Amino acid sequence: xxxxxxxxxxxxxxxxxxxxxxxxxxxxxxxxxxxxxxxxxxxxxxxxxxxxxxxxxxxxxxxxxxxxxxxxxxxxxxxxxxxxxxxxxxxxxxxxxxxxxxxxxxxxxxxxxxx
Amino acid sequence: xxxxxxxxxxxxxxxxxxxxxxxxxxxxxxxxxxxxxxxxxxxxxxxxxxxxxxxxxxxxxxxxxxxxxxxxxxxxxxxxxxxxxxxxxxxxxxxxxxxxxxxxxxxxxxxxxxxxxx
Numbered sequence: 001x002x003x004x005x006x007x008x009x010x011x012x013x014x015x016x017x018x019x020x021x022x023x024x025x026x027x028x029x030x031x032x033x034x035x036x037x038x039x040x041x042x043x044x045x046x047x048x049x050x051x052x053x054x055x056x057x058x059x060x061x062x063x064x065x066x067x068x069x070x071x072x073x074x075x076x077x078x079x080x081x082x083x084x085x086x087x088x089x090x091x092x093x094x095x096x097x098x099x100x101x102x103x104x105x106x107x108x109x110x111x112x113x114x115x
Numbered sequence: 116x117x118x119x120x121x122x123x124x125x126x127x128x129x130x131x132x133x134x135x136x137x138x139x140x141x142x143x144x145x146x147x148x149x150x151x152x153x154x155x156x157x158x159x160x161x162x163x164x165x166x167x168x169x170x171x172x173x174x175x176x177x178x179x180x181x182x183x184x185x186x187x188x189x190x191x192x193x194x195x196x197x198x199x200x201x202x203x204x205x206x207x208x209x210x211x212x213x214x215x216x217x218x219x220x221x222x223x224x225x226x227x228x229x230x231x232x233x
Binding site: 042044049102104 | 150174206208222223
């Protein structure tokens with residue numbers, strides 16, 4: 001799986017958009033970008049994933065650059081409950097036939113939402 | 116949906132004792148995973164099952180660890196005998212096999228069991 005680089009920490013004012021960057025310059029063509037988060041003392045939570053097109057769901061938006069070497073997770077209106085460590089993971093989905101179920105979490109970005 | 120359920124949430128035991136962790140996956144999910152999380156090593160996949168059958172146990176640290184899935188709604192992870200270095204948070208996750216154009220293997224995690232071995 002490709003290596004990812006994320007800032008260790010970020011602050012965001014409550015109600016504002018939180019933009020979390022991730023660099024994955026060595027991503028290969030069949031690797032997807034996944035985002036998970038882990039709120040203190042809870043299990044990791046899936047947020048969103050994408051291959052090359054921008055994606056949006058009820059939790060967040062994922063913007064992937066055209067060259068796929070970086071991406072940004074956007075929480076449009078951050079709340080205090082969004083305070084967590086956010087992990088960007090680049091991997092080949094297992095069901096594509098060539099991947100592994102292992103989720104390799106790096107150190108992630110600790111997002112603090114401030115009142 | 117109740118999500119993935121794990122019990123107990125906290126377990127404190129003494130070295131040498133047997134420990135059993137339990138997991139109930141999301142109904143209808145056909146993959147089940149056991150992970151261990153420590154500060155030093157991060158999140159490690161220990162073993163996973165597909166349709167109750169163990170598929171890959173290469174992450175199981177040693178013979179003291181064993182996992183079973185007797186039916187689609189229950190799995191156990193057993194450590195016998197336990198050692199202080201087994202202290203960690205153990206997560207169970209489940210996933211639904213997906214077919215068709217949308218490729219996803221999203222894993223849904225339980226709240227974890229915090230194990231402390233004294």
